[in-house]
Amino acid sequence: MDEASATAGERTGDGVIHTRALTKRFRGGQLAVDGLDLTVPAGSVFGFLGPNGSGKTTTIRMLMGLIEPTSGTAHVLGRPMPRATRAVLPYVGALIEGPALYGFLSGRDNLLRLDSADPTADPRTRRARVTAALDRVGLAAAAGKKAKAYSLGMKQRLGLAAALLQPRRLLVLDEPTNGLDPQGMREIRALVRELASDGTTVFLSSHLLDEIEQVCTHAAVMARGRLVTQGAVTELAAGIRGRLVVTTPDPADAARVLKERGVADVVVDEDRVTGEPPEGELADLNAALVAAGVRVRGFGVERATLEDAFMALTGEGFDVAG
Known part of the structure; x- marks a missing residue:
C-alpha cells in the first residue's frame, strides 16, 4: 500500500479506523464484541474506554488482523482487515496485551532483533533508530x-519503544500505562501527546477514565461487548448534568436542608455534601442553607466527567484510578 492510496482511503470519511457491525463470538458461545460501529478520525488521540472484560482487546486484535471477526467489517488506513494485513501493518505501531520480549537479551538487543525482522527497515540506520x-x-x-x-x-516502555522504531501513521496502544508508577504514567501520556502533535493518530485502550480525560481528543465507551457512545471527549459528558457541591463544616445540617429542598442523591463525604442539582434557581438553595445556619464555604455545580457520563449511560461503576 503506497502513501497516496492509503491517504485516499482515509479521505472517504471512514476515518483511520472504521468498523461496521463488527462482531466476535468465541467457541462456546461467548459474545465478546457485539455489532461494533466505530470511527476513529485521522489525527486524533482516540480513547477506547471500558472496564476489563468489555471487549476492548478482542476488538484491537481484530483491527490488527490477529483474529478474524465472526461477522461485520473492519478497515484500517482505508484497507480491509485482516485481508490487507501485510499492506497495512508497516504503517502501524502496536503494543497489545504487553510486549513479547526475549528475556535473555538486553533491551537494546530486543529492539535490534525486532527491527531486523521488519522488511521495510533500513539496516544502515538500525542502531541509531534503536538508540533514539x-x-x-x-x-x-x-x-x-x-x-x-x-x-x-x-x-x-520497551514495548512502546518497539512500536516507535519506524515513523507510524497509526499507533495502537492497549493499556500503555499498565504497571507504571505515577511519574512513568505522566511521561507516557506526554509522549502520546507529542506523537499526536507530530501527526500520528493514536488509538489508546484503557480502563482508566482519568487517563482518557487527560490525553484524548475523542473516545468511545464499551460495556459488555457493545458500544455505549463515541465522540469528542469534550462532548461526551456535555449532556450530563454535573453534581451540586456544598463545602461546609456543618455537613449534616447541609444534607438535611438539601433533602428538604428536593435535592436527590445527597451524599456526605467529610466537609463535602453533593447531590443532583435541582430545577430552579440555585441562589435560592444557597440562601436556604445560610438561613438555616449552615456555614457555606463553597457552593456550585461541578462539570460532569466521563465517569458521570458512563454511570448515566450504563448504570455501572468503573475503575477510575489513574
Missing part, C-alpha cells in the same frame, strides 16, 4: 540490562 527509541521512552540507561530483569513498567 530507547531514549524517547526513558530506557537509555537500562538499554544494556537483560529484559528478564526489567520491571513490568520497564517492559511496557
Whole structure:
C-alpha cells in the first residue's frame, strides 16, 4: 500500500479506523464484541474506554488482523482487515496485551532483533533508530540490562519503544500505562501527546477514565461487548448534568436542608455534601442553607466527567484510578 492510496482511503470519511457491525463470538458461545460501529478520525488521540472484560482487546486484535471477526467489517488506513494485513501493518505501531520480549537479551538487543525482522527497515540506520527509541521512552540507561530483569513498567516502555522504531501513521496502544508508577504514567501520556502533535493518530485502550480525560481528543465507551457512545471527549459528558457541591463544616445540617429542598442523591463525604442539582434557581438553595445556619464555604455545580457520563449511560461503576 503506497502513501497516496492509503491517504485516499482515509479521505472517504471512514476515518483511520472504521468498523461496521463488527462482531466476535468465541467457541462456546461467548459474545465478546457485539455489532461494533466505530470511527476513529485521522489525527486524533482516540480513547477506547471500558472496564476489563468489555471487549476492548478482542476488538484491537481484530483491527490488527490477529483474529478474524465472526461477522461485520473492519478497515484500517482505508484497507480491509485482516485481508490487507501485510499492506497495512508497516504503517502501524502496536503494543497489545504487553510486549513479547526475549528475556535473555538486553533491551537494546530486543529492539535490534525486532527491527531486523521488519522488511521495510533500513539496516544502515538500525542502531541509531534503536538508540533514539530507547531514549524517547526513558530506557537509555537500562538499554544494556537483560529484559528478564526489567520491571513490568520497564517492559511496557520497551514495548512502546518497539512500536516507535519506524515513523507510524497509526499507533495502537492497549493499556500503555499498565504497571507504571505515577511519574512513568505522566511521561507516557506526554509522549502520546507529542506523537499526536507530530501527526500520528493514536488509538489508546484503557480502563482508566482519568487517563482518557487527560490525553484524548475523542473516545468511545464499551460495556459488555457493545458500544455505549463515541465522540469528542469534550462532548461526551456535555449532556450530563454535573453534581451540586456544598463545602461546609456543618455537613449534616447541609444534607438535611438539601433533602428538604428536593435535592436527590445527597451524599456526605467529610466537609463535602453533593447531590443532583435541582430545577430552579440555585441562589435560592444557597440562601436556604445560610438561613438555616449552615456555614457555606463553597457552593456550585461541578462539570460532569466521563465517569458521570458512563454511570448515566450504563448504570455501572468503573475503575477510575489513574
